[in-house]
Amino acid sequence: MSEKKSDHLSQLRNMPLFLKLPDAALGMLEGILVVRSFHKGENIFTEGSASAGFYIVIKGRVKVFKLSAEGKEQILHIVGSRELLGAVSAFAGSPYPAHADAMEKTTAFFLPRKDFLALIQKEPTVVMNMMANLSMRLQHFTRMIEDLSLKEVPGRLAAYLLYLHERTGRGDIVEIDISKGQLASLLGTIPETLSRILRKMSEKGLLKVSGRRIRLLNRKALQYIVNGEKTGL
Amino acid sequence: MSEKKSDHLSQLRNMPLFLKLPDAALGMLEGILVVRSFHKGENIFTEGSASAGFYIVIKGRVKVFKLSAEGKEQILHIVGSRELLGAVSAFAGSPYPAHADAMEKTTAFFLPRKDFLALIQKEPTVVMNMMANLSMRLQHFTRMIEDLSLKEVPGRLAAYLLYLHERTGRGDIVEIDISKGQLASLLGTIPETLSRILRKMSEKGLLKVSGRRIRLLNRKALQYIVNGEKTGL
């Protein structure tokens, strides 16, 4: 799992978590961080297991998810490059509250909990940066709870597509960067339901699906759906 | 709204947020904090409005909630004595992400955003304490998402009752401290559904309801329901 890390270290000082960190501290980090790689589908940690430390993803993507008794999965979030994985547990000393699996070949720095704790004692800026990170996560979860309990699946899907369009859309095309099954799990539903809703939206002329490429033909109508307008989907 | 504060200041040094704070800083806080009171049902802040600062609840309870287009409410959490309200927004400088209403007559300290920012610059321990707070909130939201998307209403109710029993139960009695309508909103459902499920649980001999007092007659069975066992409710 462990491999050479020199290639990645240059990125360190640009990581949100280490912004404004003095060079001395960065140098210390270099000696501590361990590079770990995970192949596609590999489990990184499991819900309930003790936190040994946390990860900073360098390359690849990791899904953080919960499992129901029957095996249905709910993705909490997808962690990509330069993002933190398991930091809250490492900070609080609590067990990991969810599972984490690599969605593709993934490389990450691992920072042992005790070194992390020592670092934040010495460097308040790290805590500040981490607070900013947690704040964003909290906002994200707030919206997720709102969506799950107050919106129906078409609304959640429409919101996701419009969000994706805003961030990465070219013209009226969005490219979903995960499989439809995983998207279903992210939206709190199942593949069958997602598939049916996409078909109905196509029939209504709201969008056009070609594999993972979706053309948004009527963004205004999609926004109405997000807002809870009944459109007989 | 503003009133005398001397009575409450003694509590300051025991607040989780200000633990280990030097006396000098505490003294400064005394000059800055404003006491505000809200009557039952009064709105404290509204989703989307700019954060002017945050509150530390002294007495009373506040519900933080989202509203759907049709007016259905989802309670995110209930903030009680010594707890923080709106701290994330004050830190991040983002608008309040939800509504907050006093559930009963409530008194709170208000700390203006700029003073808060100055404080955390000077006092890293405050940031540390706040991180601990955010971590717990994040865990709470994580479980909420899990429950909403992977559990059915009986499971969420059973989990809540067992949680309440663990925290405050005397013998096999738990006292729900909010109205059933509010409990429904906290569980992500509506009063009618909650009422029906309580009746079914009573018929099955799992519990006995007398107003807000509930006697848990079969905690093991309730736990099975939390775990997703099908029990034909």
Add this chain to the structure above:
DNA sequence: TTAATTTTTTGACATAGGTCAAGGATATCC
């Protein structure tokens, strides 16, 4: 206490979305 208001319960009903099973389409791997 009585009246007025709010909360809770119940019934009849509607429906979003989950389950199960099967076929078709894609992607992945030697």
Add this chain to the structure above:
DNA sequence: GGATATCCTTGACCTATGTCAAAAAATTAA
């Protein structure tokens, strides 16, 4: 590049839970 595994779609069906309306109960006010 063909075989194999995985993913996606579709249909028939079922069930949990929401909607609407009204009665009953409980709380608050006068």
